[in-house]
Amino acid sequence: MTKAIVASGLTKHFGDVKALNGIDLEVEQGTVVGLLGPNGSGKTTTVRILSTLLKADSGSATVGGIDVASHPDDVRKVIGLTGQYAAVDNYLTGRENLELFGRLFHLSKSEAKVRAAELLERFDLEDAADRGIKGYSGGMRRRLDLAASLIGNPSVLFLDEPTTGLDPRSRQGMWDVIEGLVAEGTTVLLTTQYLEEADQLASRIVVLDHGSVIAQGTSDELKNQVGGDRIELIVTHSEDLARAEETLKPLASGATVVEEAIRKVLAPVSGGSRAIVDAVRRLDEANIDIADIALRRPTLDDVFLSLTGHVAEDAEVGPKKPGRRGGRGGKK
Ligand SMILES: Nc1ncnc2c1ncn2[C@@H]1O[C@H](COP(=O)(O)OP(=O)(O)OP(=O)(O)O)[C@@H](O)[C@H]1O
Ligand SMILES: [Mg+2]
Secondary structure, eight states: OOEEEEEEEEEEEETTEEEEEEEEEEEETTOEEEEEOOTTSSHHHHHHHHTTSSOOSEEEEEETTEETTTOHHHHHHHEEEEOSSOOSOTTSBHHHHHHHHHHHTTOOHHHHHHHHHHHHHHTTOTTTTTSBGGGOOHHHHHHHHHHHHTTTOOSEEEEESTTTTOOHHHHHHHHHHHHHHHHTTOEEEEEESOHHHHHHHOSEEEEEETTEEEEEEOHHHHHHHTTOOEEEEEESSGGGHHHHHHHHGGGOSSOOEEEGGGTEEEEEOSSTHHHHHHHHHHHHHTTOOEEEEEEEOOOHHHHHHHHHSSOOTTSSSSSOOTTTTTTOOTTO
16 A cells, blocks of 8 residues: 655654654555644644644655655645644635635636535535634534635645534534545544544554654554453452452453452453353352443553553543643643
8 A cells, every 4th residue: 555644753843842752654545544642742743744834853754755845835735734723714704715715726716616615515514605604613613624625635634633622413523524535535644632533533543642652553453452351340249259350260361450449350351242251151150249240342541541651631521721731832
């Protein structure tokens, strides 16, 4: 497969702040790669360098095989960018905004009109097309933003936090649109703080923390890195705990853990749902009463926690709080 995006050793300082510490990245053509990381980890800086808005201090990158530093104008012809903050003009209507973007893309007036109408239809914005976008909801603005970035039919699309601030329905709508674009062959690099979003959309995930890549792989590979599936058993009587652990040991693919206070036994297993059937049978034969038993797959939250020792901040809890990473929030 051909690589749509290749970056190697990208670094970037802002004054004393080392925003990027040597980022390597590859995105196969026609796939979605998710750049996942907490506030200030370097996601936007990476996207800005790859989309030619910013020059790296060192390292190199190509997009569509074109070098971003030496041929930025050629790169711009093949990419689309939806920035983290809306790029559309508040005082124009949705249609006017798209036509303006079309003209910026050197379409003729009539071509720009046709393209704008197509995109308004595709993004379900026809009814609102001739209203000023001041009155658009957050979800409508994000859709208009994405529509604007598609004016030039880009083969590589950069989406910087495409769904931050959207409600679950609008988020699902945005995911559907992105999946549609990928089905048509578009390559997408998207940044997100939502582990769930990376899980849903991205075929590969690159995890950033403090300007470095700390892990990458498919969602499953990352989860397996944390230790695969595990059985979580809660026994009814605490005196059964030790026997329960002994009973599960033959099934476990690694060390078992007992949490006495909550009468819980954790056993890593590799057999998936077969393992849990087997466990229930053995516990039953040993006359151990089960209060609760479940097979749990690690989530990307577990991955993040085990990789970084901290949870992905603000990942699922609404608006971002600037300045949480003491002194690293210079931009906001
Ligand atoms: N123009 C700038 N001037 C000074 N510092 C900057 C600038 N842009 C980014 N930074 C700093 O570089 C670091 C990385 O920022 P970046 O915006 O790439 O992070 P991010 O992962 O996109 O974060 P967020 O999730 O908040 O969008 C941060 O410490 C940020 O404060
Ligand atoms: Mg950002």
